[in-house]
Amino acid sequence: ELVSLSHDFFCDKYLQGQHWVITAGPTREAIDPVRYISNHSSGKMGYAIAHAAIRAGAKVTLISGPVNISAPVGCQLISVISAEDMHQQALKFAPESTTFIACAAVADYRVANIASQKIKKTNDAMHLELVKNHDIVADVACLPNKPFMVGFAAETQNIEAYARGKLVRKNLDLIAANDVAKSGQGFNSDDNALMLYSAIDKTEIPLANKQIVAQKLVSLINQHYLAKQI
Amino acid sequence: ELVSLSHDFFCDKYLQGQHWVITAGPTREAIDPVRYISNHSSGKMGYAIAHAAIRAGAKVTLISGPVNISAPVGCQLISVISAEDMHQQALKFAPESTTFIACAAVADYRVANIASQKIKKTNDAMHLELVKNHDIVADVACLPNKPFMVGFAAETQNIEAYARGKLVRKNLDLIAANDVAKSGQGFNSDDNALMLYSAIDKTEIPLANKQIVAQKLVSLINQHYLAKQI
Numbered sequence: 001e002l003v004s005l006s007h008d009f010f011c012d013k014y015l016q017g018q019h020w021v022i023t024a025g026p027t028r029e030a031i032d033p034v035r036y037i038s039n040h041s042s043g044k045m046g047y048a049i050a051h052a053a054i055r056a057g058a059k060v061t062l063i064s065g066p067v068n069i070s071a072p073v074g075c076q077l078i079s080v081i082s083a084e085d086m087h088q089q090a091l092k093f094a095p096e097s098t099t100f101i102a103c104a105a106v107a108d109y110r111v112a113n114i115a116s117q118k119i120k121k122t123n124d125a126m127h128l129e130l131v132k133n134h135d136i137v138a139d140v141a142c143l144p145n146k147p148f149m150v151g152f153a154a155e156t157q158n159i160e161a162y163a164r165g166k167l168v169r170k171n172l173d174l175i176a177a178n179d180v181a182k183s184g185q186g187f188n189s190d191d192n193a194l195m196l197y198s199a200i201d202k203t204e205i206p207l208a209n210k211q212i213v214a215q216k217l218v219s220l221i222n223q224h225y226l227a228k229q230i
Numbered sequence: 231e232l233v234s235l236s237h238d239f240f241c242d243k244y245l246q247g248q249h250w251v252i253t254a255g256p257t258r259e260a261i262d263p264v265r266y267i268s269n270h271s272s273g274k275m276g277y278a279i280a281h282a283a284i285r286a287g288a289k290v291t292l293i294s295g296p297v298n299i300s301a302p303v304g305c306q307l308i309s310v311i312s313a314e315d316m317h318q319q320a321l322k323f324a325p326e327s328t329t330f331i332a333c334a335a336v337a338d339y340r341v342a343n344i345a346s347q348k349i350k351k352t353n354d355a356m357h358l359e360l361v362k363n364h365d366i367v368a369d370v371a372c373l374p375n376k377p378f379m380v381g382f383a384a385e386t387q388n389i390e391a392y393a394r395g396k397l398v399r400k401n402l403d404l405i406a407a408n409d410v411a412k413s414g415q416g417f418n419s420d421d422n423a424l425m426l427y428s429a430i431d432k433t434e435i436p437l438a439n440k441q442i443v444a445q446k447l448v449s450l451i452n453q454h455y456l457a458k459q460i
Contacts, residue, residue, distance in 0.1 A: 031267070033386050034335070034410060034417065039265045068298045105264065108351035118386045118410075121338035121362060128358040132351060156263050156348045180264060180348075187264065 013057030015222060020058045021097040021147070022050050023090060023104035023136065025065035027083040031128065032115035040180075040187035041105035043067030045152075048214035049101055050075050056218055061097070063089045065104055083107045083133040094140045099225060100147040102137040105154060105187075109133060141171040148225045150174045156181040163197050174198050174224055176217060196220055243287030245452060250288045251327040251377070252280050253320060253334035253366065255295035257313040261358065262345035270410075270417035271335035273297030275382075278444035279331055280305050286448055291327070293319045295334055313337045313363040324370045329455060330377040332367035335384060335417075339363060371401040378455045380404045386411040393427050404428050404454055406447060426450055 024046020028036040043064060050062045051072040060075040063086055071077040078093070080086045083106045094100050109130035119126075141149050149172040153163040156179070163177035176194045178185060185192050185207055193207040194217065205216050254276020258266040273294060280292045281302040290305040293316055301307040308323070310316045313336045324330050339360035349356075367381050379402045383393040386409070393407035406424045408415065415422050415437055423437040424447060435446050 034384065035267065035269045035337075037261070037265065037267050041264075107265075109356050112355075118384075124362050125342075126339050126360040126362075128360060130356040130358060132354050132356075154264065154348075 015053060015056040015058035015218070018058045018098040018222075018225075019061070019096060020050075020053045020099045020101060021061045021063065021090065021093045022046055022053070022101040023063045023086060023106070024050065025067040026105050027065045027086055027107045028081050029083065029107045029110040029133075030114045031111050032117065032119045034118050037107060037109075037111070037130075039105045039107070041065070041067075041154075042188040043069055044188070044190065044210050045192055045214070046101070046103035047072060048210040049103060049218060051211070052214040052218040056222075058099075061093045063093065063104070065106075083110060083136070087134045087136045087139065090136045090140055091143075094147055095143055095145060097147045099150065099221065100137075100140050101150045101221070102140070103152050104136075106136055107133060135170070137172065138170045146171075148173050148221075148228065150176065150221055153177040154180045154187070160195070160197070160202075163195070167197055167199065173228065174221060198224060245283055245286040245288035245448070248288045248328040248452075248455075249291070249326060250280075250283045250329045250331060251291045251293065251320065251323045252276055252283070252331040253293045253316060253336070254280065255297040256335050257295045257316055257337045258311050259313065259337045259340040259363075260344045261341050262347065262349045264348050267337060267339075267341070267360075269335045269337070271295070271297075271384075272418040273299055274418070274420065274440050275422055275444070276331070276333035277302060278440040279333060279448060281441070282444040282448040285445075286452070288329075291323045293323065293334070295336075313340060313366070317364045317366045317369065320366050320370055321373075324377055325373055325375060327377045329380065329451065330367075330370050331380045331451070332370070333382050334366075336366055337363060365400070367402065368400045376401075378403050378451075378458065380406065380451055383407040384410045384417070390425070390427070390432075393425070397427055397429065403458065404451060428454060 025043035026039045026041040028038045050060050053060050054074045062075045063078045078089050112129040112131045137151050151172045155162050159177050163175050167175040175197050192210050192213045194205040196203045255273035256269045256271040258268045280290050283290050284304045292305045293308045308319050342359040342361045371379050381402045385392050389407050393405050397405040405427050410417050422440050422443045424435040426433045
């Protein structure tokens with residue numbers, strides 16, 4: 001009985017015929033040839049979702065910033081560095097997808113004028129002028145034939161309010177929120193806990209290994225996706 | 231003959247009795263709880279030097295920023311995040327060392343006011359105010375009983391002029407310079423090529439695996455160190 005249950009859970013190809021595009025990892029915004037701005041995303045959550053979606057039978061395109069983990073066997077890996085690279089690749093692959101998962105921690109701002117040579121530290125202070133990057137998930141959600149849209153919100157305070165605001169503002173179907181200020185979950189941790197919000201409900205995925213959280217999340221996303229097709 | 235040569239080269243404990251303090255990797259300067267400024271240093275060169283120095287019989291303290299490689303067996307690893315952390319640890323361990331190798335790519339500037347919560351992208355532009363960090367290698371070189379001082383210069387142009395300027399300005403015994411703009415060497419590469427400058431001479435270490443470059447560099451540093459003791 002347990003064997004057959006776990007067989008169903010791990011091996012049922014319930015995403016067969018779907019194409020998931022998943023963004024993962026951080027982006028790096030160059031300051032000069034040696035310095036950059038980035039963030040603490042390890043890519044683990046996005047890679048775990050890619051892995052779980054492949055096991056469930058989906059075709060997966062993984063658009064990833066620079067990380068130190070290996071891509072799951074069977075995915076199409078598109079490696080990028082900056083947010084603008086990721087934006088370009090996301091708009092290229094999203095139109096052919098059924099589901100778009102924006103799990104990457106994309107830099108909101110890039111450096112206005114990237115120095116072509118290493119900046120010398122001649123001054124006691126330095127000013128970096130930053131300009132806003134394109135909003136990848138919002139732009140994908142504006143596509144005429146937009147896929148089922150799942151965003152992420154990594155927050156340090158007022159989690160639900162920010163997450164629900166983002167869900168509506170960016171025209172998403174679902175948003176998965178986590179509290180990156182809590183130790184032992186979120187950025188660079190092997191574990192995570194998520195709250196998944198739709199316009200009308202919310203579901204908790206309790207603290208667990210990111211592989212387990214990803215399996216539950218993939219299944220939940222698919223349930224919402226199927227409900228929308230009716 | 232070859233066996234005995236390679237035995238001498240790899241196993242002769244010619245650094246026995248010496249204590250090397252080596253800084254390695256990048257530093258990360260927080261912008262807020264999720265974003266930071268860093269650089270492309272992988273830590274590979276500093277870790278290879280630590281490995282070579284341990285094999286040559288030195289006691290090694292490795293003060294390292296966040297990297298994705300394992301510390302060599304037998305070293306004392308001091309993990310740090312920011313340049314100010316590294317400065318503090320360097321000044322703690324340097325006074326008891328014979329040789330100080332400043333291989334880390336230390337951030338020259340830190341963010342003036344680190345935000346305690348994730349900064350929201352409400353504005354189209356953003357200004358980051360940066361202030362200069364302490365100069366680790368220069369401060370160690372000002373210690374009353376300063377160790378033998380080896381600096382690094384990772385440059386993208388005018389390599390020799392910058393390197394010789396740094397050697398004099400920071401009161402170093404040696405400086406190892408590399409051109410990080412050349413592909414296939416330097417940051418995040420497995421290979422490197424160095425020019426080692428003293429006040430009176432220069433020695434080239436040609437492009438090779440960083441382990442090989444490190445073995446040659448450690449031997450050359452020791453020759454200069456011994457010459458200074460006479």
